[in-house]
Amino acid sequence: MTASTRIPARSGREGFSPAQHLLFLLAALLCLGLCVSLGSVSVPPAQLAQALSHALWGTPPAPGAAQTIITAVRLPRALSAALVGASLSLCGAAMQGLLRNPLAEGSTMGVSAGATLGAVLSIVFGLSVPGLGRMGPMGMAMLFAFLSLFTVLTLAWRLDASFSTGTIVLIGVIFSMFVSAFISLAVTFSGPKLRTVTFWTMGSLSGAGYADALTLLAALLPCAAALLMSARELNAFAVGEDNAAAIGVNVRAVRLRVMIAVSVLIGVCVSLGGTIGFVGLVTPHMARLIVGPNHRKLLPASLYAGAIFLMLTDLAARTLLSPVELPLGVVTSLIGAAVFLILFARSRRAERC
Amino acid sequence: MLSVRGLSVSVGGRDILRPLSLEVCEGEWLMLAGPNGAGKTTLLRAISGALPYRGGAFFEGRDLRGMNPRQRARAMALLSQRQETGYAFTAEEVIRLGRYAHASPLSGRDREGERAVLEAARLCGVENLMRQSILTLSGGELQRVFLAQVFAQDPRLLLLDEPANHLDLKYLAQIFDLISRWVRSGRRAVISVVHDLSLTRRYADTAALLREGRLLIKAPAAEALSAGMLEEAYGMDVQGYMRGLLSAWQQG
Numbered sequence: 163m164t165a166s167t168r169i170p171a172r173s174g175r176e177g178f179s180p181a182q183h184l185l186f187l188l189a190a191l192l193c194l195g196l197c198v199s200l201g202s203v204s205v206p207p208a209q210l211a212q213a214l215s216h217a218l219w220g221t222p223p224a225p226g227a228a229q230t231i232i233t234a235v236r237l238p239r240a241l242s243a244a245l246v247g248a249s250l251s252l253c254g255a256a257m258q259g260l261l262r263n264p265l266a267e268g269s270t271m272g273v274s275a276g277a278t279l280g281a282v283l284s285i286v287f288g289l290s291v292p293g294l295g296r297m298g299p300m301g302m303a304m305l306f307a308f309l310s311l312f313t314v315l316t317l318a319w320r321l322d323a324s325f326s327t328g329t330i331v332l333i334g335v336i337f338s339m340f341v342s343a344f345i346s347l348a349v350t351f352s353g354p355k356l357r358t359v360t361f362w363t364m365g366s367l368s369g370a371g372y373a374d375a376l377t378l379l380a381a382l383l384p385c386a387a388a389l390l391m392s393a394r395e396l397n398a399f400a401v402g403e404d405n406a407a408a409i410g411v412n413v414r415a416v417r418l419r420v421m422i423a424v425s426v427l428i429g430v431c432v433s434l435g436g437t438i439g440f441v442g443l444v445t446p447h448m449a450r451l452i453v454g455p456n457h458r459k460l461l462p463a464s465l466y467a468g469a470i471f472l473m474l475t476d477l478a479a480r481t482l483l484s485p486v487e488l489p490l491g492v493v494t495s496l497i498g499a500a501v502f503l504i505l506f507a508r509s510r511r512a513e514r515c
Numbered sequence: 516m517l518s519v520r521g522l523s524v525s526v527g528g529r530d531i532l533r534p535l536s537l538e539v540c541e542g543e544w545l546m547l548a549g550p551n552g553a554g555k556t557t558l559l560r561a562i563s564g565a566l567p568y569r570g571g572a573f574f575e576g577r578d579l580r581g582m583n584p585r586q587r588a589r590a591m592a593l594l595s596q597r598q599e600t601g602y603a604f605t606a607e608e609v610i611r612l613g614r615y616a617h618a619s620p621l622s623g624r625d626r627e628g629e630r631a632v633l634e635a636a637r638l639c640g641v642e643n644l645m646r647q648s649i650l651t652l653s654g655g656e657l658q659r660v661f662l663a664q665v666f667a668q669d670p671r672l673l674l675l676d677e678p679a680n681h682l683d684l685k686y687l688a689q690i691f692d693l694i695s696r697w698v699r700s701g702r703r704a705v706i707s708v709v710h711d712l713s714l715t716r717r718y719a720d721t722a723a724l725l726r727e728g729r730l731l732i733k734a735p736a737a738e739a740l741s742a743g744m745l746e747e748a749y750g751m752d753v754q755g756y757m758r759g760l761l762s763a764w765q766q767g
Contacts, residue, residue, distance in 0.1 A: 401604060
């Protein structure tokens, strides 16, 4: 009789369906397959299957160099790229929701720069976080990522409590420049460690091994769980922080939880792959175009999209000008800057009308 | 139901709201009136927990400071003066946010949720807009979507900051009649800021007049809006002006 009996319940459809998971997972696996077969030496699908079978079940290895190229070089690198991409993309999506700002991301907010400074300080001066001494650069990168995020948000809040798009990005840029000065300063004192230090500022996954992939996975699992479980809270933040508080979201607790997860992920990614900018800007935007702004769909979609994007970008980085390999961070920045410009133009237009 | 005792708010050393006390009972619709900058919104936001305050505010004897955000959201809902939009959420998603405090924190399960969302949408006349992006809605439509959100939240106390914003006359009458019925059904109360004093006379049970952060009077609406009190609050002959407006209609 009333509308409620005619319209079917839809809350179940708000989440990411198993079919969507399967679709995105298949796409990611397809990209993984591409990444391990293509390159300076192309591996046909039959040899690829043989090599994987050897690695997993100990069947006879693939002929020639194919076995080594796939299992020792390309596979760990592609897996690392997928995990870094997934992490950075998830961080971007979460920050864009938390701050109701489509331009928020590790590199635009100075978090990546902060993490880089932490890693560089650790390498050059041997500093480390008390208690996390063995983790060296990684612990420092995480700590500095969190401090940067905290500083940028505090500054932005002090100057403009509404967290408008312009303010946050502006402060992020100023903060990045400020931090870059310290990175350059550390570089001048780096002496024999110069090569290692420049690596952090460029961003690359060449030489990534299984240990790196495992570290990334160990960071991603708990952080992704924390962020995915905050999807409903992020929806509330994305509509408006005042509104979120009014409907009963514990805004402080959620903000802290998201900031910690984001800092850990960016810290780990930067300490393993250097500054790979703009990934968190490009892929959540594409994911939003496909599944809409609801974080219960957007976060998982961003996770997969990030993995796919960075695998393909890494493939491009090592094959486009082969045998010369482009730094991955350079390629993502080229793509990211263009997307940033489009998004910024669009948000300015929306603000004006 | 709500008891405010010696509540005051100051921001950056400036007193926005002087210590004031008032009571709101079940079934009561209290309207806050007064000139711009009198502290009406500040009072509403302090009660909702959005602003730090000195003094005390108690909901059925419980100190509001001692309630966690979910408990407070089940007790009271706030409609803000301006509605923010950023991303292309659908009207339905925005209204469903109102159920946040009722859903299970872990699984998000909410048995009453679907029914409450649809009922709220129907009451506010937005059931045809459910699948639309909030970025494409007009000001009045957006206002009704957020009104539906606070009704979906199913609170005991409704805090409305200028609910009449952007509403055309048809919806204005419809929504105010709705709130009027809502406050009388069950153990509920409403505190609202409304600028149109005719609406206050027509709908409010009680009215509170504020001026420069001070509470001048809180009394039954007719008494609080007496010619003398209004003159003191607004510094002009409000009743005379209102009658002048009405007489424009009587000329036919």
